[in-house]
Amino acid sequence: MDAETLADLLSAQAERDPELRHSLELRAATQSGDVSEAHRLLDTAVTDGNAEYTAKVGAVLDTLQRMLDAGSRADLAPLARRTVDDISEVLEQTGDHTGNLADRLDRAVELYARACAARPPDPEKLADWIIEVEFDGPGRPVIDLAEFAAALGEPGLRRIKSTVDDVLAANGPGHRRDVAERLREQLAEVLGDVDELVAILSAKPPRVDVSLKIVRVLRAAGRHSEAIAHAARALTHDKQPPPPEPEDETSRYRKAFDAEPGRETYAALREAATKAGKWTAQRRDALACLRARAAEGIEQADELVRVLLDDGRPDEAWRACVRFGASGELKLELAEQRAAEHPAETIPVFRAHVDELIERKDPQAYQEAARRLKLLRTLHKRAETPDEFTAYLAALVENHRRKTRLITEIRTARIAIPKAVTSPRTPR
Structure with missing residues (x-):
């Protein structure tokens, strides 16, 4: 049996066996080095369970690593960044039930x-992404600037430093300040500013690990006498317990949200917590509450979706x-908002809408169904699955061939009906 025949048989079997098809998709992504295939896996992964999602993401990461190891000339940064953003969103929404997604x-x-x-x-632009992830993201991933220092260069590092300085100058407590202080320390390390780094570390509460780091920094800079002096002071330092944290001024808004979780109380909490510089942590907890409610019914699910849209997070x-x-x-x-950039994700929604329109058995609904079919044809083409549309259309026309008005509208929309279903049905 030649390879082409074997491939045809395998393809036909995969159409009948979803598990085999899924396995072949993962193998294609991990072995072909096809960046577009990796993007398609991410497009469709959202509808899978957590374990299946983890497997697909693992396949994409394998593709990235293999191509990077091989010195590929392809620009892999967009795919890699999308994968980071995608995993981060899934982790925030669903958690890490398998225990592997955080590692991914x-x-x-x-x-x-x-x-x-x-x-x-x-x-x-890279700096802006890091700033957004660190200051406005869900709390992970935590970026190590040293890993991105070469790509950031002086312009990128300067942009991050400007944001860090602005946050610290605002002198507000909370998550944003904590992030700014951590990035300030990393910037000093990356830029090789020993005096700045020692000053930052010295301002921290006295701990053994901090003192050891100061000694290492001074020794690496050739400032051995200062390193010895600091080590001596650290050994005799009288440690004081850390002062208690100030009371959270957003607690009143949080109590209101907890009493009645919803879009309005969420917005009020967001405004108060943002002013206090504590929105990231508050947002994470508030969304966890709304997600728990979303499982109760459609109304609660819609409210969560609207809240996320209000937050400017369409994905x-x-x-x-x-x-x-x-x-x-x-x-x-x-789906209408996402169709252009994520065609594969939106196809099931538009198919369901077509079914709904056809069930109305109304001439105007048939006309709208034909328009949606035309859109579906375009989406399948963008998703590089035109054969799936042909099969879908053939089945749809076969199921509704007695609805002559619908068939007429489909033809009027200049949608080619597959030949297998255009001929009259053979009498039984």
Whole structure:
């Protein structure tokens, strides 16, 4: 049996066996080095369970690592960055039930850093991404600036430093300040500013690990006498207990949200916590509450999706929409927004809408169904699955061939009906 025949048989069997098809998809992504295939896996992974999602992401990461190890000339940074963002969103929404997804995220960040070093992106755009992840993200991943230093260069590092300085100058407590202080320390290390780094470390509460780091920094800079003096002071330092943290001024808004979780109380909490510089932590807890409620019904799911849209996070809103089963109207609204960039994700939503329109048995609904079919044809083409549309259309026409008005509208929309179903049915 020749290879072509074997491939045809395997393809036919995969159409009948979803598990085999999934296995072949993963193998294609991990062995072909096809970046577009890796993107397609990410497009479809959102509808899978947590374990399946982890497997698909692992396949994408394998592709990235193999291509980087081989010195590929392809620009892999966009795929790597998308993978980081994708895993981060899934972790925030669903947690890490398998225990492997957090490790995948760390690996994705490492590969993104390598991809940036191989083909440096715009340094200021890279800096903006790091700033967004660190200050406005869900708390992970935690970026190590040293890994991205070469790609950031002076312009990128300067941009991050400007943001860090602004946050510290605002003198507000909370998550943003904590992040700024950590990045300030990393910047001093990356830029080789020994005096700045020693000053930062010296301002921390006295701990053995901090003192040892100061000694190492001074010795590495050739300042041995200062290193010895600091070590001596550290040994005799009288440690004081850390002062208690000030009372959270957003507690009143948090109590209101906890009493009645919803879009309005969430918005009020967001405004108060943002002013206090504590929104990231508050947001994580508030969204966890809304996600728990979203599992109770469509109304609660819609509210979560609307909250995420209000937050300016359409990708997270889409994932919540799919995971918790938002209303058909809201699904359609989001699908229309995402269709251009994520065609594979939105195809099931538009197919369901076509079914709904046909069930109305109304001439105007048939006309709208034909328009949606035309859109589906375009989406399948963008997703590089035109054969799937042909099979889908053939089955749809076969199921509804007695609805002559529908068939007429499909033809009027200039959608070619597969020949297998255009001929009259053979009398029985």
